[in-house]
Amino acid sequence: MSKFQRFLLKRLAISVLLTLVAVSVIFVVLRLLPGSPFEALVTSGNLNQEQIDEIRAMYGLDQSIWKQYINYLGSLLTFQFGYSILRSQPVWEVLEPRLINSLILLVPALVTTAILSSVLGMYAGWNRGSRLEKASIVSTTLLRSTPVFITAIFFIIVFAYNLEIVPALGMRSIRATPDGYLETFVSLDFLHHYLLPFTVAVLYYSGDFLLLARNGVVEKRGSEFLKLHRAKGLTEMEQLARAGRNSMLPILTYFTLRLGMIFQGLILLEVVFSWPGIGRELVLAIQQQDYPLVQAAVFIMALAVIIANLAADVLYAYFDPTVSTNGGGSA
Amino acid sequence: MTLLNVENLKVTYATDDETVHAVNDVSFSIDEGVNYGLAGESGSGKSTVAEALLGLLPGNGTVERGTIEFNGTDLTSLSEAERRDVLWEDIAYIPQSAMDSLDPVMSTGDQIAQAIHTHRNVTDAKARDRVRELFEIVGLDPDRIDNYPHEFSGGMRQRVTIAMALALEPDLIIADEPTTGLDVIVQDKIIDKILEIQERMDSSLLLITHEIGVIAETCDDLSILYGGKVMEQGSVDNVLVNPTNPYTMGLKNSFPEIDENEDPVAIPGSPPNLNREPTACVFEDRCPFATDECGESHPDLVDLPNRNHRSACHRVKEAAQLRRDADEPETWNIPDDGDADSDRGEVILETDALEKHYEQSQPLLSKLRGEDPDYVKAVDGVSLSVRRSEVLGVAGESGCGKSTLGETMALLEDPTGGDFMFDGEPYEYYRDGNLQEFRRKVQIIFQDPFDSLNPRQTVRKLVGEPLTIHDYRTDEKERAIVETLEKVGLTPAEKFLDQYPHELSGGQRQRVAVAKALVLDPDFLICDEPASMLDVSLKVNLLNLLRGLADAEDIGIVYISHDLASLMQVSDRLAIMYLGRVIEEGDVDRIASQPRHPYTSSLLSAAPEKDPTADRTRVLLEGEPPDPVDLPSGCAFAPRCPKAQGSCWEAEPAIDEIGDETHRAACYFPKGEEGLNASDASAVDETKFPESANTDSVGD
């Protein structure tokens, strides 16, 4: 087994362990929440005790907590999320389209901002002290420190209500009845709805990448190897590219981690824009104490984080020739 | 024909509160195919000159005036793009610190290929072929061109930068301290390589270094720089044999050499403040020959009659007399304490087969299977003893276990085997509850001691701190501090008590660091490369200080270094280490004049000499020391040994294989066995140029 394989195996094992822990935590926390999804139905008097017991049995809620836990583990880990209590629909059928909706908004936004802001950040760092550098730092810091829903509302007021360039809410107009993803996403109407939340997401993420890239380049700027590159006759831009390549690792790692946290980060954004994504769905499900739905949504989010962490480690090891892949054993 | 002509170059740096006049009207010219040396202490402006030539000055550096004519074109008047075409194609650069001059995330081969692609229109395959060829030329394995910098050792990285410099066969190679920080053997190999290649390609070389020994051996012409001014210039044979400038004389006298009986004489004081245009001779405040005239103007560089030799000194006419005086330590205000070889006292520290093995980390699976881990044998059976008033030098290449030995002797590392006695008590005595006592009696001084001084503490605080920690002489703290400061030559001590480290010169700071170690009146001092980053004059100061302490204070000292010349100056006895073992040990004079072990001979022959007329035969060692894991049975040096024979591989020679108490070595076929020392050709060549000859040469 090569060093790298060993490293990979170790990281995988850690990830599996983490997933188990995360899943268990979700289980415990949900059971600790006060009330149950049926209480509302019971207090409204629509169901009698017998019916309740029946339903509880149907959802397996009458079994011992251990039994429930085992069943729960079994089904989650095989991606059988069960039925949504309130929607009477398989959970996955509820979540799948919303997951896609979220991804279609957030992944392109994250990629765009990662590329644009990093390049801008590198350029700013190279021209340290220039007006561009100062302006970019001030504006991104401002954007980063403002809560995303405020930026979002501000954009809605300006571009949707005042200028009326784009619609304020939703993903498609109410009248649209698209069939299948292709029809949903490949349409001008969608693009129209897409622009505003996309822009806000791009701006929201830009600060971290910009600062990370700028700091990386500033730190590399006076280094000896760049002097040698300069002596070799590389142009300014080629030198900047080398400085950039040398500060890529933290950016790459950060990108991967951000990708994992993509759903959590912008739940509020989805809520403000009424974007039918997984974040907004989670908020609704929590309000309605729809256990299976919440469980599944949280599980998917946790899994994304864990997988992203794994990917970040592996990418790091792959891209940094100096990182030791034997798990830091050779101290 | 003149290749490079620098005329009245002036470079300044803008800093927050002042302008640094780093290079002041420097002129020199390099002919085609010539090796040109640029020497001087650090801060004299050598690197600034190089960077100005290459157009690599940092953002705050400006070329104020002057011309740099290369092959007839003035480089200072070129546009960015035009200059880029000249760089590397015509002028290549070997940077100062190979350790971090290579791009860490680009393979070494690609970095060289990049230089080729930037200037030539060639295919990738062609460029790769060229890189392989270059690797071969500089003595690297061509199959390693895809390796990254961190996979190479310091010396090998320097070879990569050399290969890069050769890629386009430039007319001029500028090498800025290409060997500083590398140990003698590697340094010697690198210099040899540069010379060999440069000869083959017939390019010119501008070699920048503070080691005039390296210049003496490799260059034809040189300039001596001080305070951004050229102090003396001309052919190496003239300048270094018969220096006419007091600074050159001082620099030359302070360069320690192995086969020299006199102690080197350091230039006292520190380099000038460059915050204004020089109005007096830049060397005035350190020069023992300064007169009123010297305070009025900096002397012009004047041609000396009939020879390639220029000097900037108002008293150049009296050069011969000055030269004679400069050899006397009194001239430089250094008391000559003579060679009072004080009697050595009783044995204070003794090790017997001392071992320090580190367990190598191993994979979980083999751990589960219970396989025996590998051990790195950093120190492997070292038996040494040090007496009071004695300085024991420990020498060896980097990685040979010197530092681990020092740390184990200081009990900063627990020995994994062997016996250890200090002051009559065994290791166990100290381990079980008496470590505090040991820590007071044994002090260790690390590499670059003044980096470790807290900048926010006054000298009083710094030196007093150990007293508080050890609750030693706390009732008369002030007196203890003052006494110690005076002991290390910081007089009057009261003047220094309230100063902060940044207000002191490099040499003074270093004395404070030594004072910190001495304030507890230790019985034993372990110094690990304390001078490796220092300029010659500071280095010599430190060596003299330690030597004096050993004699006057009755303490035992272990001095660890890769710099044999310094070791020879300071030590009574020498132990040569190779791969965790001592392979030769004995009195300094005997080892210097008659090394027995082949490894010692090559170490000795690798040290440069400052006398350009002396010839030295190089014994270049193949390869680098292997990792001290899984060593072959038999003599550990056998794979690199020029004299190895079949029997060497069978059993390991013990340290007392040959010789007696005063000089012993671990070798089956030692030097000097065949004929006696006269035939010892590969050791240091003894023929020295008669120093007094030609003293009547200048102006009288």
Ligand SMILES: Nc1ncnc2c1ncn2[C@@H]1O[C@H](COP(=O)(O)OP(=O)(O)O)[C@@H](O)[C@H]1O
């Ligand atoms: N970037 C810089 N900013 C300000 N001062 C500098 C800078 N680089 C070098 N100096 C100063 O210029 C002088 C010459 O430095 P340098 O050329 O590096 O000398 P050397 O190479 O001989 O050690 C020193 O006094 C140093 O402190």
Ligand code: SF4
């Ligand atoms: S000019 Fe004066 S101060 Fe300068 S080196 Fe000569 S004698 Fe010394």
Ligand code: SF4
């Ligand atoms: S014992 Fe043999 S291999 Fe070892 S140093 Fe002596 S001659 Fe060389």
Ligand SMILES: [Mg+2]
């Ligand atoms: Mg320098």
